[in-house]
Amino acid sequence: MTVLSPATAADRTGVSIDTLRYYEREGLIGPIRRSAGGRREYTEDDIFWIGLVTCFRDAGLGIADLREFVAILRSERSPQDRVAFLRERRAALEERVAALHRAMGVLDEKIAHYS
Amino acid sequence: MTVLSPATAADRTGVSIDTLRYYEREGLIGPIRRSAGGRREYTEDDIFWIGLVTCFRDAGLGIADLREFVAILRSERSPQDRVAFLRERRAALEERVAALHRAMGVLDEKIAHYS
DNA sequence: TCTTGACCTGGAGCGCGCTCCAGATCCGAG
DNA sequence: CTCGGATCTGGAGCGCGCTCCAGGTCAAGA
Numbered sequence: 001m002t003v004l005s006p007a008t009a010a011d012r013t014g015v016s017i018d019t020l021r022y023y024e025r026e027g028l029i030g031p032i033r034r035s036a037g038g039r040r041e042y043t044e045d046d047i048f049w050i051g052l053v054t055c056f057r058d059a060g061l062g063i064a065d066l067r068e069f070v071a072i073l074r075s076e077r078s079p080q081d082r083v084a085f086l087r088e089r090r091a092a093l094e095e096r097v098a099a100l101h102r103a104m105g106v107l108d109e110k111i112a113h114y115s
Numbered sequence: 116m117t118v119l120s121p122a123t124a125a126d127r128t129g130v131s132i133d134t135l136r137y138y139e140r141e142g143l144i145g146p147i148r149r150s151a152g153g154r155r156e157y158t159e160d161d162i163f164w165i166g167l168v169t170c171f172r173d174a175g176l177g178i179a180d181l182r183e184f185v186a187i188l189r190s191e192r193s194p195q196d197r198v199a200f201l202r203e204r205r206a207a208l209e210e211r212v213a214a215l216h217r218a219m220g221v222l223d224e225k226i227a228h229y230s
Numbered sequence: 231t232c233t234t235g236a237c238c239t240g241g242a243g244c245g246c247g248c249t250c251c252a253g254a255t256c257c258g259a260g
Numbered sequence: 261c262t263c264g265g266a267t268c269t270g271g272a273g274c275g276c277g278c279t280c281c282a283g284g285t286c287a288a289g290a
Contacts, residue, residue, distance in 0.1 A: 103174035
């Protein structure tokens with residue numbers, strides 16, 4: 001099974017090496033397996049997971065939120081608990097969308113005013 | 116014409132007094148008129164403008180973005196320039212909405228998986 | 231073997247957006 | 261006139277999310 005060097009992982013995910021290490025320290029990813037010499041070896045699964053993390057980061061979630069998300073998914077919680085947590089997170093994102101829509105409405109108003 | 120004290124303005128807008136001063140320093144609002152003694156006197160117009168600013172802040176825009184927004188609206192730019200700027204901002208917000216939708220999609224997938 | 235460059239760790243530094251503080255001033259109630 | 265609460269200013273401090281650095285290790289190529 002092929003593994004990826006830190007540089008390659010960074011390249012593939014669009015996340016800097018420093019940030020990958022940071023995410024690992026913060027418990028958002030990994031722990032990443034190491035080679036005999038102590039270098040990180042990223043698997044495709046790691047890359048996929050990093051993709052999830054960046055997806056949520058891009059959506060504006062904070063590190064603490066992500067950590068909680070990871071903790072829930074890795075925990076032995078019941079499906080019901082997980083679903084409850086996920087729905088709650090979803091609702092928070094919907095509120096963000098609503099805030100965005102409000103701002104876009106203001107913009108539309110201004111645009112209409114100057115058109 | 117009635118004016119509002121800093122405390123009242125803070126109360127009305129939900130923005131702390133410190134933050135109102137900060138916004139003023141940064142050029143996002145005001146400059147707010149002062150009383151003979153040097154205290155700020157917020158007008159209803161000021162309150163309205165603060166509402167716009169908080170709307171955009173809630174949508175995740177940064178201070179620099181807001182400053183630019185204010186600068187454009189106050190400048191002597193042509194309506195075309197303003198509309199162009201506003202449309203550009205709107206597109207950026209739409210991209211944020213898209214990022215949010217992507218994250219919500221991931222959440223939905225997980226929810227479906229555990230349901 | 232030697233060089234070179236990627237990688238390691240721990241910790242410092244940075245920009246953002248506030249938030250708090252000290253010390254002074256203002257002003258309405260008593 | 262006095263008192264005390266609200267406000268003023270300039271500047272320090274803080275949490276977040278990286279980003280960078282020093283000093284050392286590892287490993288592939290000449």
